[in-house]
Amino acid sequence: MQVPVQNARIGMPRAPARQAAQVRSLSPAVSSRANVTLGTVRIVQSPQASHVPMSFQAAPKPLAAPRMSLQQPVPLLPQDEMAAWLRAARDFVTNTDFDVGPFLDRKRNITELMNIMKANSGGKGTIQALGDKIILSKLLENLGVPQMPVLLSTYTKVDKAEVEKLVSSWTRSSDPEVYDVVIKPTHLSSAMGAVIMSKAKWDKEQWSAQKLIEHMETYLEKKAADSESEALKSLIPGFIIQPRYRSSVGFNFPLELRVVTIWGKARVGIWWWGRVADPKGRRTTWLVRVPKVSGKLSDDDDWEVIHEHGGHNRGFEVSLKLFREAMPAMSAAAEGIATGVGAPFLRSDFFVGSAEWGVRLNEVAYGSGVDYKRRLRGGTSKHVTSASGGAWVGGLVDDGPAIAEILQEGFKLCQRKPPAEFLKVLGARTALYEVPTRGRPQSVSKPIEPMMKVEAVPPEKRCRQLPEDAVRDLVGLYKSPGNMLSQTGCCP
Known part of the structure; x- marks a missing residue:
């Protein structure tokens, strides 16, 4: 079936009274996707329900996941901490492209949950756009996210x-x-x-x-x-x-921290070296959110460094120091990205440690197969004081079950809006990614491009963008005299 392109177009946000009409004009194009069933979802601040794709009729069966051992259960979060994350879910507006709630008919572990997310991502324009590095760079440029320029x-x-x-x-x-x-x-x-x-x-x-x-x-x-x-x-x-982004710390690759957001709130930053059994896996480090006020998530929360690395390495310590300093700005940027696209779970990867570029976003990932760890209060972890500001070493537990619980319970509480509500704000003229294959002859001389086109939005016309202080901290982190990078002796 040929998709009527004129119905798929969405304009830039105008007066609030016209936004609902713009979204409804998208519905015929969205509903023409193949192999989808339509469900009624109430649009927040909309006078009536809108039909949006909810699920695929023949979604691939999620891959089998190993069951957790019943002999060694991993403690879930304290009740007040879980309540804080579920409040974040209640306040979060989910893009229905990411809505896997209908598939969570029973309790799932983190591996099963990630497999369900992957299996049900086909034909979802927002998820495809995040994976397409060309479109992603344009969308996030309109959000004001510092990235490496495209040559x-x-x-x-x-x-x-x-x-x-x-x-x-x-x-x-x-x-x-x-x-x-x-x-x-x-x-x-x-x-x-x-x-x-x-x-x-x-x-x-x-x-x-x-x-x-x-x-x-x-x-x-x-x-x-x-x-x-x-x-x-x-x-x-x-x-x-x-x-090429070059970190000033002497590794053969840039310093990169993977910031994971859940319901629009950063939960952990991961410096990934592999799993513990891998040759350098014990260097993998987690910067875990520690609420300043028990049971409440806020911009003033601290970040606790934990790892299993027992050796002493100056480059390792310097890297932790740089990550710790940049974490507040990276978490603010990651939260802005996740909220901007309406993703309940998202991983945003940032480069750190370049005097020339500051901190820059590298890419984002929907779903992630890395390990998640946290420290149990009163557990066996030992605090080691060092030049990086100290870290907790050893005695870590799997945070995957807690993340799975937060996500699964959160889907019962979150609000929902169709993809157009998010993408039009970021300059996209349509919420569809794929090119129609019927009724439109393709030129052999011209490249095939996605249907989704993204227009540049001037800063003064942006309805959503990162906080100015977060952008300033990312780009200018190493510009001021006596900055952290210069103190480490890694750059002039």
């Missing part, structure tokens, strides 16, 4: 003239740092097809504009692995080239 982007076909122009600018420059770029597919994961370039690598491996074009063409033909989410597998192939 070149393309879908399905390589614009050879543009690649040659970019490479020519590198070869003409006397600055070797112009070669410091990251070249990566926008539709794949696990760094498949990604190249971290440098002048030394360019010369040693005899790269050229033609070799770069051939590399991009090769990976534009690749598809996401079967184990990936339905949304990721449906993305239109693309490529993006951005400047």
